[in-house]
Amino acid sequence: MTQGYNFAYLDEQTKRMIRRALLKAVAIPGHQVPFGSREMPLPYGWGTGGIQVTAAVLGAADVLKVIDQGADDTTNAVSIRRFFARTAGVRTTTRTEEATVIQTRHRIPEQPLRDDQILVYQVPLPEPLAKLEPSRTETRKMHALAEYGAMHVKLYEDIARYGHVSISYDYPVMVNFRHLMSPTPIPAFDNPKLHMSAALQLFGAGREKRIYAIPPWTSVKSLDFEDHPFRPTRAPHECGLCGATDSYLDEIVTDDRGGRLFCCSDTDYCEGRRPALAAE
Amino acid sequence: MTLPAPLLTATDISLRFGAIPALDHVGAELWPGEVLAVVGESGSGKTTLLNVLSGRARPDSGVVWYRDPDGHLHDVHAMPEPRLRALHRSDWGFVHQDPREALRLDVSAGGNIGERLMAQGFRHYGRIREEAASWLARVEIDGARIDDFPRTFSGGMLQRLQIAKTLVTHPRLVFMDEPTGGLDVSVQARLLDLIRGLVGSLGLAVVLVTHDLAVARLLAHRIMVMQRGRVVEAGLTDQVLDDPQHPYTQLLVSSVLQA
Numbered sequence: 001m002t003q004g005y006n007f008a009y010l011d012e013q014t015k016r017m018i019r020r021a022l023l024k025a026v027a028i029p030g031h032q033v034p035f036g037s038r039e040m041p042l043p044y045g046w047g048t049g050g051i052q053v054t055a056a057v058l059g060a061a062d063v064l065k066v067i068d069q070g071a072d073d074t075t076n077a078v079s080i081r082r083f084f085a086r087t088a089g090v091r092t093t094t095r096t097e098e099a100t101v102i103q104t105r106h107r108i109p110e111q112p113l114r115d116d117q118i119l120v121y122q123v124p125l126p127e128p129l130a131k132l133e134p135s136r137t138e139t140r141k142m143h144a145l146a147e148y149g150a151m152h153v154k155l156y157e158d159i160a161r162y163g164h165v166s167i168s169y170d171y172p173v174m175v176n177f178r179h180l181m182s183p184t185p186i187p188a189f190d191n192p193k194l195h196m197s198a199a200l201q202l203f204g205a206g207r208e209k210r211i212y213a214i215p216p217w218t219s220v221k222s223l224d225f226e227d228h229p230f231r232p233t234r235a236p237h238e239c240g241l242c243g244a245t246d247s248y249l250d251e252i253v254t255d256d257r258g259g260r261l262f263c264c265s266d267t268d269y270c271e272g273r274r275p276a277l278a279a280e
Numbered sequence: 281m282t283l284p285a286p287l288l289t290a291t292d293i294s295l296r297f298g299a300i301p302a303l304d305h306v307g308a309e310l311w312p313g314e315v316l317a318v319v320g321e322s323g324s325g326k327t328t329l330l331n332v333l334s335g336r337a338r339p340d341s342g343v344v345w346y347r348d349p350d351g352h353l354h355d356v357h358a359m360p361e362p363r364l365r366a367l368h369r370s371d372w373g374f375v376h377q378d379p380r381e382a383l384r385l386d387v388s389a390g391g392n393i394g395e396r397l398m399a400q401g402f403r404h405y406g407r408i409r410e411e412a413a414s415w416l417a418r419v420e421i422d423g424a425r426i427d428d429f430p431r432t433f434s435g436g437m438l439q440r441l442q443i444a445k446t447l448v449t450h451p452r453l454v455f456m457d458e459p460t461g462g463l464d465v466s467v468q469a470r471l472l473d474l475i476r477g478l479v480g481s482l483g484l485a486v487v488l489v490t491h492d493l494a495v496a497r498l499l500a501h502r503i504m505v506m507q508r509g510r511v512v513e514a515g516l517t518d519q520v521l522d523d524p525q526h527p528y529t530q531l532l533v534s535s536v537l538q539a
Contacts, residue, residue, distance in 0.1 A: 145362045147365070147399065149395060149398040149399025150395065152403070153395050153398060156390070156391050156394055156405065156408065157387055159405055160388055160409070160426075161388075225405040225408075227405050227406050228405050
């Protein structure tokens, strides 16, 4: 463990401030709580919000997993994992079932989470109404009064134009029947996993200085119309590596002659299935 | 049977902007199904009065009472903001002079009309679309344009779209601020016809602000003439316009150009 830094990089008073915001966020599911976001040693957009939330909830006995687009081996995932290994000395893992804290960007692990796990999301744009209403003062009022009709206008427009809702990621959800929430850029495919999850889900937006949360066993409903119910989309293929037909797939270009490989974006899930295939 | 009672009652409204009395002890009553025109020159306080009546501006003194469908009276300016906003989305409507203020220009015509329905909790796409289509027909916009953006519409069409958007929730009370302003004369005439038809068939109560006496003559049952924040004359439209008593009203009536 690197000397000269406090446990998990942030000083204790900062972690305390973040934990207070987290408590408030858990108390009001889906509500955005402002917090004093700190400068972190990585650029905005790389997970400064998630990394601060992780630092605030991490304990010495925790086991940390970090994924980026579902993968454990991408730059962002590797460097954040190493960051906490060095500044907190915690054990890190790529196995979903071993982890107690999972920081994520763009995915929810395929394997269902347990009630002793915490999922930390990196959030670029916490305000689901931002594209419809540029004024922050006005969006705060819309949240306070639960005036969410405008969000349905966006869905209406999609159906009128394309015959279906074309939002494929960051699909807006209603949390606990009250607050409209941006689930971050996870694919709409992952939205059902937000609903009644056993794990605590925490969201940190570093640049926008907002924290929000979904407590365990909370209702999370994707917005839809009665006659156009929400349907998660998935590429109509099976994983080229493990044969999974239920996981979210990445499309990888394999050569310059039109070769394509569809494979699980959740690398741990995919690897976990392959020994089982080999044994058969 | 209950006796009819005014929908909106304003008593002794005053509002000053610095040294200028924008409204000086103004009173007004609006009955269900009635069209009340507020006329006067620019700066006479008619738009300010509209804003105060609709709760968009707060007077220095005086009260505006609104009677809800259950017969309960509400002090418009003492109402909590959520209630007032809900009222503006459902029971009330506001038609702006510039339709661009009320419409979302990057949302299709159907989406604009549907917005108020969705704000009220409508969650059935097919029914919202049906409703939008039927309102487009009522305001004489070609149903094929339901998915077009308002920015491709002409000025008169925009104004008719705004009216459809406002009336889709069947409000009882509509505030109109110069609804025909900025349109050329033939478009104006068609729009006035349309508004008159809708007001009659829906039994709307309307507070109509206009500087155009011809508009007031065509639409309004009663008329209030304002000058420098004061009501100088009020009465039945024909009576006031045919036999103006106050010198200022006489001036207004005589300044109308005869074609």
